[in-house]
Amino acid sequence: MEHDHAHHHQHRHNRLGLTFLLNIVITIAQVIGGIISGSLALISDAIHNLSDGVAVLLAYIADRLGQREKTAKHSFGYKRAEILAAFINALVLIAISFYLMIEAIDRFANPQVVDFKWMLGLGILGFLANGFSVFLLHDDHHHNLNVKAAYLHLLGDALTSLAVIVGAVFIWAWGWTWIDPLVTLLISIYLLVHTFNLLKESTEILMQFAPSSIDPDEVKNSLEAVRGVKQVYHIHIWRLTDHSIHFEAHIELDADLQLSQTRDIDRQMNEILRDVFFINHVTLQFEYKHEGSGKTC
Structure with missing residues (x-):
């Protein structure tokens, strides 16, 4: 099983690596093509491609780091590296989107000649490559926030490349150069919306x-329903990564039980947290206070 898992991992790494290379090659081709043909839409598509290349690279590095051993100093291993990476990636993309939007608006005012042949050819290239990348990553995209982000990006990329192709056809048929900044605007807005969600989740x-799917009050009530529990307080729920949720709390008991007697309560609480709220990392501190000691929060 372990061997199988490692093998699957290697397989995923190879696919991520291949996807990254593909993206870099297309980005370079599209930027050069965009400069030669005077098409801003091509350049925005290239940036989009690059952003996905970066997203894929981050997913790859984070995946590698996530596999590294935990140490006493880095007790969570390097799991949060991928969240930090996703956060930085999102910030950079938002800046680029704004830049492209400003450029596109400027283009509406000062139309530029666009050579549709380059635009069409490289649009098709981008479309094919992204389609292929989507196909490569399809198996993994449910398992991991970064792979999922990369997958969605690539899917969006295939669509933006399609927009470039359509734009090129319009320019070819009717000579409407304003289609170019229009496509650029659409791509930038699309990039912005997607990236904003990534930024929000990583932040x-x-x-x-606490993850939005969990209501702390509900957790508190469920735990306080366990027999022998007086109150549950000092609750902390947080996510280490997009998958692993941690929980800690103080449990005040009705009676001054021996430690061995709290085992049953502990087990029940762990079961509730695991089965109802999908929380696997649990730290509970049991306490017994005499009346009149005054409750601390």
Whole structure:
């Protein structure tokens, strides 16, 4: 099983690597083509491609780091590296999107000649390559935030390349050069919306917000329903990565039980957390206070 898992991992790495190379090659081709043909849409498509290349590279590096051993100093291993990577990637992409939008608006005012042949050819190249990449990553995209981000990006890329192709056909048929900045705007807005979601999710994880799917009050009530429990407080729920959720709390008991007697309560609580809320990393501190000691929060 372990061997199988490692093999699967290697397989995923190879696919990510291949996807990354493909993206870099297309980016270079599209930037050169965009400069020669005067098409901003091609350049925006290239940036989009590059962003995916970067997303894929980050997924790859984070995946490698995530496999590294935990140490006493880095007790969570390097799992958060991928979240930090996703965050930085998102910030850079948002900046690029704004830049492209400003450029496109400028183009509306000062139309430029566009050579549709380059635009068409490289649009088709981008479309094929992204289609192929989507096909490569399809198996893994449910398992991991970064691979999923890369996959969605690539899917979006195939669509943006399609927009470039359509734009080129319009320019070819009717000579409408304003189609070029229009396509650029659409691609940039699309990039912005997608990236914003990635930024939001990675920020929530970095800020250690409780995952949106879990209501802390509901968790508290479920745990306080366990027999022998007086109250549950000092609750902290946070995500280490997009998958692993951590929980810690203080449990005040009705009676001054021996440690061996708390085992049953502990087991019940762990079961509730695991089965109802899908939380696997649990730290509980059991306490017994006499009346009149005053409750601390």
